[in-house]
Amino acid sequence: GNSVTQMEGPVTLSEEAFLTINCTYTATGYPSLFWYVQYPGEGLQLLLKATKADDKGSNKGFEATYRKETTSFHLEKGSVQVSDSAVYFCALSAVPIGNNRKLIWGLGTSLAVNP
Amino acid sequence: GAGVSQSPRYKVTKRGQDVALRCDPISGHVSLYWYRQALGQGPEFLTYFNYEAQQDKSGLPNDRFSAERPEGSISTLTIQRTEQRDSAMYRCASSLLATDTQYFGPGTRLTVL
DSSP states (O other): OOEEEEOOSOEEEETTOOEEEOEEEEOSSOOEEEEEEEOTTSOEEEEEEEOSTTOEEEETTEEEEOBTTTTBOOEEESSOOGGGOEEEEEEEEOSOBTTBOOEEEOOOEEEEEEO | OOOOEEEOSEEEEOTTOOEEEEEEOOTTOOEEEEEEEOTTSOOEEEEEEETTEEEEOTTOOSTTEEEEOTTSSOEEEEESSOOGGGOEEEEEEEEOTTOOOOEEOOOEEEEEO
16 A cells, blocks of 8 residues: 655754655555645645656755655755754655545654754 | 634543534635544544545544535534544645645644543
């Protein structure tokens, strides 16, 4: 079946450090891939997405590239800020049955950025 | 414009009581999803609607859980005879038909004592 595996946290970094959060997936066909972020006390927000192989999603300085050959969608940011402290979720939307595009989620990775 | 709203934001109930959780999707979004998220876990799919039709309820854990969306807009997730294991964050999301970007509400934190 479809599944998402992301690196366990918590991840603690100093401000301006480089961030990588690994995400790999198992799916049939060509899923769409997502990173969602949950800031403290808030709901889930879409951070970025990619819908086909070699696509790069980017937003707020974060990037992730859809790698079909390694079934990966790693999240990166060159220089993190304290305001990036949050929980990050990798998710996939498998080939839809009908119009059902339910999301399959990783467990989430907590990031804490210290000044 | 207004995003997805959910109410109540927090619900504390005693074991055995029924609860109803409400989701108001973004205007014009015909697809609506319910997820449940246990502490320290990712969300898990519960059920899905297109307009008023419940297209997939394969994620509902047992027959104490039900959902409806009678007019194709607001949806209600009902849990009967709540148990402590039902304690979780319940999340609702909506999307345009046949698109894969879902927009989430703030969630309802349910605690069953």
